[in-house]
Amino acid sequence: MPSADDIGWFKQQFATQITAAVSGTPFDVDMITAIACQETGSIWSVLRKANLSIDRIAALCVGDTIDYKGPHKGRQAFPLNKADLLSKPRGGEMFTIARAALEDMAAYVPGYEGAVAKAEKFCHGYGVFQRDLQFFLEDPDYFLDKKYELFSNTLDHCLKELARGLKTIGLEARKSISDYEFACVAIAYNTGGFKASKGLKQGYFDGTKYYGEYIADYLALSRSVESEPPAITPGPYVVIARGGLKLRGGPGTEFQALQTLPANTTLQVVAIAGPDNNWAQVDLENDGLLDGYVFGAFIVPAASHPNSTEMVIEPG
Incomplete structure (x- = not known):
């Protein structure tokens, strides 16, 4: 048990x-x-x-x-x-x-x-x-x-x-x-x-x-068990939102959506942001330039997530 x-x-x-x-x-x-x-x-x-x-x-x-x-x-x-x-x-x-x-x-x-x-x-x-x-x-x-x-x-x-x-x-x-x-x-x-x-x-x-x-x-x-998921840290991640994940201009849904990143998109997390540290500032091209922010619940470390066609759905 x-x-x-x-x-x-x-x-x-x-x-x-x-x-x-x-x-x-x-x-x-x-x-x-x-x-x-x-x-x-x-x-x-x-x-x-x-x-x-x-x-x-x-x-x-x-x-x-x-x-x-x-x-x-x-x-x-x-x-x-x-x-x-x-x-x-x-x-x-x-x-x-x-x-x-x-x-x-x-x-x-x-x-x-x-x-x-x-x-x-x-x-x-x-x-x-x-x-x-x-x-x-x-x-x-x-x-x-x-x-x-x-x-x-x-x-x-x-x-x-x-x-x-x-x-x-x-x-x-x-x-x-x-x-x-x-x-x-x-x-x-x-x-x-x-x-x-x-x-x-x-x-x-x-x-x-x-x-x-x-x-x-x-x-x-x-x-009865309190457990926080692993914290987001800088490094390569993969989008797991089946319908795509919104890249926003700031760390929150109140910021404009710049584009939608397709499922399985690989991105580089550069920094953590937001009041609860649940947003990630990302670099899409791995060229050192910052492209925007994504909600951290819909990305997972690239090393632990092989590409899959079955993804979760980002609400809203």
Whole structure:
């Protein structure tokens, strides 16, 4: 189970991207952190203590090696086992990736020795928020191209599934939800449905607690952890606003927008500005000349963010 220290680390690394991505939704950083804790907290809480980059940690977040064991026992969704996966188009390619993903992760995370020892075992869940391999049938490129390795991609899918969960329990029009309501949405995220009469005792049961109960516990723990995202410092950054990021004449939205920088634009942060140090003064051409200011929540260090077509949206 991820500790308060683990959660603090996670929020420090990913809060900026999450804050930008949840803008306009009823979700917040602690809610998304709770999902990450439940889905792969046992993985990244170990990986963070190894000498690995943030990108590598996100890429190694895979899991779920349980195969079909009979009716109502073990895995019931595609792929039931190796043979089931191999029976589908490009299933052989996917098994190679899935098997390597298990071996790579298990090299750092104890407890998977038994699975690695069995040549037919492979991982079924991919990314920090665990998109299940059952979706290989409808979206094979997501898995074959290893898009799940990028935090921005796995976060995007998480938010789409949470949006479906909102609709499932009739909260899609809400601009905010309570922590209990979020746990209910998370149950729908996990199972595809929700029964009000069962409360939080729904979703995967590990013999101790249900998925919904764990989400509630992790959310409460995350709310108790104060953690600031890494401060913006001078150096190369990348724009992560899907619709582009406004370059302004000063450090605030009251200043004129000079142009819109497309997603994946690389820029050089020269100085920090604004009342809360959340604006960056930038040099677009890396020629020593200052071009304007951008809001810091929509840029990330270039070294930790390979180009991705799935970006967050700058509001306003």
